[in-house]
Amino acid sequence: xxxxxxxxxxxxxxxxxxxxxxxxxxxxxxxxxxxxxxxxxxxxxxxxxxxxxxxxxxxxxxxxxxxxxxxxxxxxxxxxxxxxxxxxxxxxxxxxxxxxxxxxxxxxxxxxxxxxxxxxxxxxxxxxxxxxxxxxxxxxxxxxxxxxxxxxxxxxxxxxxxxxxxxxxxxxxxxxxxxxxxxxxxxxxxxxxxxxxxxxxxxxxxxxxxxxxxxxxxxxxxxxxxxxxxxxxxxxxxx
Numbered sequence: 001x002x003x004x005x006x007x008x009x010x011x012x013x014x015x016x017x018x019x020x021x022x023x024x025x026x027x028x029x030x031x032x033x034x035x036x037x038x039x040x041x042x043x044x045x046x047x048x049x050x051x052x053x054x055x056x057x058x059x060x061x062x063x064x065x066x067x068x069x070x071x072x073x074x075x076x077x078x079x080x081x082x083x084x085x086x087x088x089x090x091x092x093x094x095x096x097x098x099x100x101x102x103x104x105x106x107x108x109x110x111x112x113x114x115x116x117x118x119x120x121x122x123x124x125x126x127x128x129x130x131x132x133x134x135x136x137x138x139x140x141x142x143x144x145x146x147x148x149x150x151x152x153x154x155x156x157x158x159x160x161x162x163x164x165x166x167x168x169x170x171x172x173x174x175x176x177x178x179x180x181x182x183x184x185x186x187x188x189x190x191x192x193x194x195x196x197x198x199x200x201x202x203x204x205x206x207x208x209x210x211x212x213x214x215x216x217x218x219x220x221x222x223x224x225x226x227x228x229x230x231x232x233x234x235x236x237x238x239x
Contacts, residue, residue: 050225098166152160156187
């Protein structure tokens with residue numbers, strides 16, 4: 001299994017949706033990852049904590065194929081991210097990975113529905129009433145009100161729109177980078193409840209990086225990134 005255990009037990013399991021093995025990466029001669037390993041299955045959630053500069057966001061960039069590690073491997077649904085050509089990597093990202101950013105990163109001039117629908121168009125060229133209906137159904141299920149532009153939404157509503165956008169292509173893996181960092185306490189808790197319920201609802205894997213131990217405690221497995229490796233962590237504020 002590598003540096004840390006998986007979010008599941010020792011029994012034989014289906015192929016992980018995310019498998020990181022022996023990851024090594026240095027910036028300016030400073031090792032950021034030193035043999036880092038992680039396994040995540042469908043229906044499971046893992047939260048990664050760590051100090052600022054420890055490499056949490058860089059880890060997500062490696063999973064997305066935006067950063068090439070010095071050695072080691074990253075596989076999503078069995079596909080080796082580190083070895084894919086650009087076109088195939090873009091296709092894998094679009095079809096198998098959903099991403100939720102700290103600030104939502106919505107197009108403010110578009111409606112919530114248009115933001116979600118656009119993600120489907122870009123990923124698969126899918127269009128038509130059935131895709132729009134799925135997008136609207138996701139938004140309704142996530143409690144996003146109908147609005148002419150996403151600028152009309154609250155911070156929490158924008159994050160829920162971002163979650164719907166991440167889910168529209170039915171990804172096997174969801175990534176979230178400080179997804180509650182820009183929210184007030186009430187929206188933070190509601191968004192966290194929503195996020196950590198997604199693996200069970202949609203049979204996907206969820207990897208969240210966060211500085212907030214109260215958020216991390218909601219995951220099935222909480223790990224701390226320190227000295228280039230992932231270690232089991234006991235978070236404060238566990239519920």
